[in-house]
Amino acid sequence: MRQIFHIVTKAKNFDRVIGKAKLIDGGNGRCICEMKVEEEHENRGQTLHGGMTATLVDNISTIALMSYNDGTPPGVSVNMNISYLKAAPSNTTIVIDARTLRVGKRLAYLSVDVTNKETSELIAQGQHTKFIGS
Amino acid sequence: MRQIFHIVTKAKNFDRVIGKAKLIDGGNGRCICEMKVEEEHENRGQTLHGGMTATLVDNISTIALMSYNDGTPPGVSVNMNISYLKAAPSNTTIVIDARTLRVGKRLAYLSVDVTNKETSELIAQGQHTKFIGS
């Protein structure tokens, strides 16, 4: 998982935007990361950008899936739904905790909680459905 | 709208990632843009990244809302749901068409179609609910 994480976060493609996320724990369908909200992650209101939140939900849950059952190849996304519960201002350290809920024949169902590390309050909650690759 | 668009796309914050989108038309609650999919927008499969799609849905619908009724101040996001219908490979020109469906007292409801410019096929469809600012 550390290797996958390294490749994703050092990319030149859009994956680069999560480059400052740090892998904390994971494996067996789960991936937990931390990230400090900095200017590059923010909207004009100087809080975590909703598109950045969505990108974290997408990528960290994909890494979680890749660790499921000793390696599950991810395919393209089918659906992503994100509830934004509370803003995360500049310098907040956020925890992104992605879980694999189910892996069927064709689809994987993933769930992600984004919380404020200090207060444990939920910032966002995401549901992500993906095809499984081949 | 051209001014808003300029400010958003030239930002140093996360809005910068839509910097290559071009404003095509808009006003009165609508905003239509185009963008060519390049490496910086892609996932490892070399198609438009789901997080980039989400960021386009978020930002372009927010700009659409800002043009509603001669200027509606946007607030934070409440919910965003995105269906990913078809991949957009490298060099595809995509059209992002955001519409304001309803502006109530507290919330605005927005809808976004992302299509392949050449084939007119849907790539993604987003629903975005936002607070209205004050």
Added chain:
Amino acid sequence: MRQIFHIVTKAKNFDRVIGKAKLIDGGNGRCICEMKVEEEHENRGQTLHGGMTATLVDNISTIALMSYNDGTPPGVSVNMNISYLKAAPSNTTIVIDARTLRVGKRLAYLSVDVTNKETSELIAQGQHTKFIGS
């Protein structure tokens, strides 16, 4: 389509709750119905119940899919997202307009607008992703 519609709306199973919907038009992946909101469809606030709206989105889009390409067998639902834009009070006649956006190898993507027939205002908008049956 009239036959499918008849079978669905006369059922003893949960499909029965849409029994008062009337087929207006459809075919080729689309299905348009009308229904007057009565007590049996309402919540305690005497407006269309969110669960009833969800059931209309589910069923009418499934009938739309069944008419796609001279008959597409529907499978189980993968995801359904509904935005509730405005309440529909007792006796409102609503129009349910379901469209097939895409039919891939495994999944079908459907979209449903629920509007107030008199005012044309949007009451709800649904996105529905389904497996295709076999």
Added chain:
Amino acid sequence: MRQIFHIVTKAKNFDRVIGKAKLIDGGNGRCICEMKVEEEHENRGQTLHGGMTATLVDNISTIALMSYNDGTPPGVSVNMNISYLKAAPSNTTIVIDARTLRVGKRLAYLSVDVTNKETSELIAQGQHTKFIGS
């Protein structure tokens, strides 16, 4: 909560469809129910109907909210998203576990897990955003 539950499940309006759900536990923003899947809850495939699942997500999370902080008045729904992970065949006993994630000034955020009582497998997961009443 027992009283609220009784009123909801004995209604003549659409709430009646959850009449066979039994309250197991709850209070302080949470509500846990059980229900055996019978013909009246099923689709033509003789599994729990997606619209019935949506109605359970809607109603049980609303009852959970009503118990939050010694009584929070629920308003209308803003958004509901449901992932359908696995079918629940006839006679399955399902557990519906609804939690209040956050109650802000205007909106409440709720989450619902629907599981198979015997196997503990997830059948569906719902996210529900509601206005708070007044």
